[in-house]
Amino acid sequence: MNTEFRKTLPGTRLDYFDTRAAVDAIKPGAYDTLPYTSRVLAENLVRRCDPATLNASLSQLIERKRDLDFPWFPARVVCHDILGQTALVDLAGLRDAIAQQGGDPAQVNPVVPTQLIVDHSLAVECCGNDPEAFEKNRAIEDRRNEDRFHFIEWTKKAFKNVDVIPPGNGIMHQINLEKMSPVIQVRDGVAFPDTCVGTDSHTPHVDSLGVIAIGVGGLEAESVMLGRASWMRLPEIVGVELTGKLQPGITATDMVLVLTEFLRKQKVVGAWLEFYGEGAAALTLGDRATISNMAPEYGATAAMFYIDQQTIDYLKLTGREDQQVQLVENYAKVSGLWGDSLKGAQYERNLSFDLSSVVRNMAGPSNPHARVATSDLAAKGIAGQWDNVPGQMPDGAVIIAAITSCTNTSNPRNVIAAGLIARNANKLGLARKPWVKSSLAPGSKTVALYLDEAGLTDELEQLGFGVVGFACTTCNGMSGALDPKIQQEIIDRDLYATAVLSGNRNFDGRIHPYAKQAFLASPPLVVAYAIAGTIRFDIEKDVLGLDAHGNEIRLKDIWPSDEEIDAVVKAAVKPEQFRQVYIPMFAIHEDTGPKVEPLYDWRPQSTYIRRPPYWEGALAGARPLKGMRPLAVLPDNITTDHLSPSNAIMLDSAAGEYLAKMGLPEVDFNSYATHRGDHLTAQRATFANPKLFNEMVIEDGKVKQGSLTRLEPEGQVVRMWEAIETYMDRKQPLIIIAGADYGQGSSRDWAAKGVRLAGVEAIAAEGFERIHRTNLVGMGVLPLEFMPGTDRKTLQIDGSETYDVIGERTPRATLTLVITRKNGERVEVPVTCRLDTAEEVSIYEAGGVLQRFAQDFLESATA
Known part of the structure; x- marks a missing residue:
């Protein structure tokens, strides 16, 4: 821990770090121009980095050099039971892989405190006109998810630093807002800003408290859990000035829907937003939270509000301890994080929105x-x-x-x-x-x-x-x-x-x-x-x-x-x-039950939990990026729901047919989301959305809707899963061609895992949503971005081609996508390698997050 800028927080016995002094030591007077987000990131660095990394990283913050890698160290990880559980399934599988190589599986644990909230598995089978709906729905949830809940119970005992909030208690983000985030953390007598990553795209909900909290895929969360910094390109920080006030009868929902439309048009995908101005200052914390929660809907990574009196009032309203509330106020005022101290902040881009213009x-x-x-x-x-x-x-x-x-x-x-x-x-x-x-x-x-x-x-x-x-x-x-x-x-x-x-x-x-x-x-x-x-x-x-x-x-x-x-x-x-x-919910209870083995006893007939295959066969080998055939050619705005739906499983779907063969009654098929711990079920969800438009499938001159593709070279239209099975049998490498904003929506690992297990080695698109792109890298799938003015239409792509990728994979390098048409014509297209950092290159070359960690773990154990 860096101690050069350590000071005592007035009115307490706690230390903090004088980030202003650290920044101004590199560039005098620079601190007063930093946005709120940069100040919090700077505090994160001062507390955690060695002097060389600290100096380099703070210099990036000051100069806003977005072409350099930037580390930050989230204080905690929050998960819901779908992505959180699949992340823990991956860690359980990693333990197996480590044990098979002679390592100690019990040493594989989250290093960062990890909270898992079971909130995504309850279905509304009994609706709101039934006075016993809650009890009945909970009973159905327990019955259907017995395999999942058995595994989650094992993780509580098997892993260190994992805590679980059981089903029936609320939603991850709302609990995070109302209780879990302290806004200012205290560890080892040192106070510092709370930061977190969450396995859900709506984790920015608590950005409204002044907390840097971003949504990540489970793969990126696993990396953070295991003690690695979260690496990124230093983001564009955009100031959004809110002016005016809402008209009578207008709700926060009305406001955020207009803001979502406005910010999408302003192209803030991947940016970190900071809301300020008289309009922002007058919004209650609840209204701010509504805006921050919808960050993924307008494409931003973060949607920050600074700490001010509204924050303090909310902490009091939600029953935080008086001492904690006072700490937040004192810390923010002394450290430069209080709203009034940000009058001179400079943003790379400024936007303005008039709240009085909002209608219902x-x-x-x-x-x-x-x-x-x-x-x-x-x-x-x-x-x-x-x-x-x-x-x-x-x-x-x-x-x-x-x-x-x-x-x-x-x-x-x-x-x-x-x-x-x-x-x-x-x-x-x-x-x-x-x-x-x-x-x-x-x-x-x-x-x-x-x-x-x-x-x-x-x-x-x-x-x-x-x-x-x-x-x-x-x-x-x-x-x-x-x-x-x-x-x-x-x-x-x-x-x-x-x-x-x-x-x-x-x-x-x-x-x-x-x-x-x-x-x-x-x-x-x-x-x-x-x-x-x-x-x-x-x-x-x-x-x-x-x-x-x-x-x-x-x-x-x-x-x-x-x-x-x-x-x-x-x-x-x-x-x-x-x-x-919340006091009883978060009371610490010593586990008096029997100890569990460090390796999970996988249930062979389970359709919910199965040992993951990421260390086996082709997935553990090289990806030649040659002779790839398109699995799909897709339009703009493909969402992770298209790639891996979360809704109810129907009997006539590939997953439904598989579950029926496994002996599961149709009434208990549950949702695609709940089965993501079993890759054999989840694979069959890949591109299973009935609203998919794959431009390889044309009928009467129009793209036909459905989970369909064209098997090549036969040219036969088949169900998507049948094509995937055929290509897997042939060991045929695949590619996906897509339009703009590929991978919008939820931070869904299986949108990347599904295509990787299908044999997809690369995806060439006009642009990617941030979380999905990092998930692809985490699974060892190469994201490629077409240059402006080039797309699937200008290239006249119809899906009958084969593709090679040529060039050295370095951060944002220009590679060559070689397209060989059915008639033998060869076209060479420059594309940008969307491995954005050296860390991402390292992960990709290892085959993915889990493979890289297994290599590092065994090397360190041997050393």
Whole structure:
């Protein structure tokens, strides 16, 4: 630990590091121009780096040299049970590989404290009009996931530095915001800023607290767990000035949907954003958290707010200890992290957004940045005429209305607003339409406590929004089964059915197999659409119903005022509620159970947990990058949901057929996400999204939708999994050709693992989302980026070609993609090697993160 700049924090017995002095020692006066993010990164370096690395890295921060590698050292890792579990499955497999080479498997442990929260496996099988929905859903979750939970229980005992929050307690990001992040850490008598990486793209939720927290794939998290620095190119830090204030009746959801659209257009993919200005200063922490949570939807790596009085007020509200709250305030003011000390910060790019311009909004269909004002629904062709036939579902029927997701349920104003609109609707005799499957799944148990305190629980239950679980549910595609009669009507009438949810993702095919499209909306709007029953309803103008006197009721008649929402929040949300929930949840319990073996006893018949194959056969060998055939030629905006869906598994899918052969009843197929610990199931999810458009598959002059490809050289159109099996048998190396923004969405390892296991050695695209690109590198897949002006269309690629890659793989080198057409014509195309750092080159050349760590571990053990 560097001690040159160590000082004592006033008012405490704790030390801290004088980062201002360290920065100014390199360049006098530079500290005052650094953005907040750079100051936190600088503190991370001063605390952790040796003098040579410290000097070089601080120089990069000051000069903003983004062409150099930059290390930072996250203080902790947070995981949800899908990616977190698969990361731990990988570590368990690594232990096996180490043992087979004569090493001590018990020495393979996370070095960095790792918290795993089980929040992604609960499905809404029983919906919000069932008073026992929560208990029933939890029982189903335990039954279906017994293999997974058995493994997770083993990890608690087998690995050091791993703690587990069991199912039924809330969502990873909301728990992180409300409890886990101390904002300022204390270890060994030294205070320093909290930093973390999380195995989910929405980890920036706690950026709202002033904490650098970024989403990574499980592979990158594994590297951090095992004690390595997280290496990156020094990011572009963009200042986003928020001016004005929100208009009456406008929610934080409305605000973030407009910001998502705005920031996508400003091309902030991969950037680290800092929000500042009078508008930002006036936002509550809950509103800030809504913005930070949606960082992956606008493509940013981080979405930072600085520490100020709003931060302190929130820490008090959520029941943090007085001593900790005082430490955060003192530290921030002394170290230069308090908001008022950042007036001179200089950004590489400045953007400005007027909050007063925000109107009521939704997003959809299909993309979170496809924002539409509710006043424009008819003009956009979303709202319109429909046949209101008694006993039938209408066109555009809303079959799912879900208040869900940490994005919105971590903001008390949003949840209270939903409760108040339900109360007002009940008073006027309005009701949810019978075909709407409604649910309330808060990200924290505190939500249930303050809804009870406000007297709004019964009001929500009356409209069908009873608590179905404390988990991600619908936002993660865990919507559960529909009523069989409703499902059959959708099939028989080929009905355009939709979902409305207060989540952060609405990609095609994600929310439910029978919801053809989905729309994101604020919690109170979700309630309103449950009453309306169809997306064709003009929510601002149409009549929701009649009161007892025959008067027409519209949205404006039940929408609560801001003053009422704020008054209820002030009266009902209390620090003791957070203490009541979190003190027992995080109490340290000594494990008195029997010890476990350091090697996991893999269950051979499990379809959830299986020893990973990454050290075996071709995966452990070289990738020649020659003679590759395209598995797919894809358009822009391919998401990780296209690459590896998370929703329910259908019987007629490749994964469904496999599970049926393994003896699993269809009712317990569960989701693709829950089976990612078993590569034999998860492989069959690769490109299994029914909404995929593979440009190799043309029918009647158009690209045909579906999980399809064209087997070459035969030219036969087959299901994607059948082609993958055939190519694996032939040991045929593969490539994927794609458009812009390849790999948007969740930080899903299996979007990279699936293609690697299929034999994909390289992906050539116009551009990559950051997390997915690092996942590809972590699996030993080479990302290649076309030069501007060159793409699959200008090259007239149709999928019948073969491909070679020539050149030395160094950070961002120009390589040559050699395309050999079916007629023998040869085209040489310059592409950028998207191994961005020397660390990434090292990982790729080793075959991936796990292979590289195994090599290093055995070498160090031998030494």
